[in-house]
Amino acid sequence: MLFYSFFKTLIGQQVTVELKNDLAITGILTSVDQFLNIKLDEIRAVDDAKYPHMMAVKNCFIRGSVVRYVQLPASAVDTALLQDAARREAQQPTTGGAH
Amino acid sequence: MTEETHNAPVEPNAVEEPLDLVRLSLDERIYVKLRGDRELRGKLHAYDGHLNMVLGDVEETITVVEINEETYEEVIRTVKRTSEMLFVRGDGVIL
Numbered sequence: 001m002l003f004y005s006f007f008k009t010l011i012g013q014q015v016t017v018e019l020k021n022d023l024a025i026t027g028i029l030t031s032v033d034q035f036l037n038i039k040l041d042e043i044r045a046v047d048d049a050k051y052p053h054m055m056a057v058k059n060c061f062i063r064g065s066v067v068r069y070v071q072l073p074a075s076a077v078d079t080a081l082l083q084d085a086a087r088r089e090a091q092q093p094t095t096g097g098a099h
Numbered sequence: 100m101t102e103e104t105h106n107a108p109v110e111p112n113a114v115e116e117p118l119d120l121v122r123l124s125l126d127e128r129i130y131v132k133l134r135g136d137r138e139l140r141g142k143l144h145a146y147d148g149h150l151n152m153v154l155g156d157v158e159e160t161i162t163v164v165e166i167n168e169e170t171y172e173e174v175i176r177t178v179k180r181t182s183e184m185l186f187v188r189g190d191g192v193i194l
Contacts, residue, residue, distance in 0.1 A: 002147050003186070020191070036151075036188070067188050068133075074155060074183035079144045082153060083125045086145040090122045 002089045006082065007032035016046060016071040017062060025060070036064035121146055129154075131187070132194035136162040139187065150189035157185045 007029070016026045017038060024047065027040030039061050045054045124143050131139040131152070141157030161178040 002145065003151050003153075006145065006153070064188075065190070068191055069182075069188070070186040071182050072153075072184040072186060077144070077153070077155075077184050079126075079155060082145040086125055086147070087122055089147055090118050 001034070002085055003036060004032060004034050005085075007036065007038075010072060010076055013073060013076050015040075015073075017067055018069040018071070019062070019066050020068045021066070025054070025062075027060070030059075033064075036067065038062045038064065038067065038070070118146075118148065130194075131192060133187070133191045134193060135191070137191075138162075139185075141185065144184075147189070150192045152187045152189070152192070154185050154187060155183065157182050159185075 011029050011031065013029055014026065015029050016024055017040065018024045023045065025040060025043050026046055027043035029038065030041045031039035039059065041059045043054070043057060043060055121143075125145075127143060128140060129143045131141075131154070133139065138160045139154060139157050140160075141154030143152060144155050145153040159180045159182070161180075163176045163178060165174045165176060166172075167174065
């Protein structure tokens with residue numbers, strides 16, 4: 001649940017999502033869920049020339065399992081708070097997501 | 100049938116399980132090996148049981164092997180990229 005809460009704090013920020021198939025998409029984070037599925041608005045493929053087939057697409061939903069990385073602006077992250085939350089999370093391991 | 104009872108850690112630092120050891124590395128620079136011949140070096144800000152992580156000031160190294168068809172020699176190149184802040188999904192992490 002830690003990263004779900006973390007991403008909720010980033011809603012509205014511009015992020016770059018790199019997928020496992022090497023496609024990189026930049027957009028504004030509008031929504032996230034417990035599986036870390038991501039919805040992005042105003043998207044742009046990072047390397048337009050390489051991936052032209054997204055030109056008509058403005059918004060997208062990305063399944064969490066196909067994400068490799070999400071690049072974030074360092075200014076949006078409170079590292080002390082994150083580290084603190086991670087320490088607490090580690091003491092109570094949760095398997096999967098609770099419904 | 101035999102029943103196993105699991106004792107939950109009473110104190111925060113009582114039991115040293117692998118994830119507890121990772122906890123000691125918070126705010127330290129770490130090395131992570133990923134699937135796809137990728138490696139990351141960065142400062143660990145957060146992690147969870149899936150090994151999802153947030154790293155700061157990361158350098159990613161991708162190892163590419165190119166084979167020259169004519170001479171059959173293998174040329175190993177590495178590509179490096181950097182990010183200020185990167186979320187890494189746990190299912191790609193090997194080491």
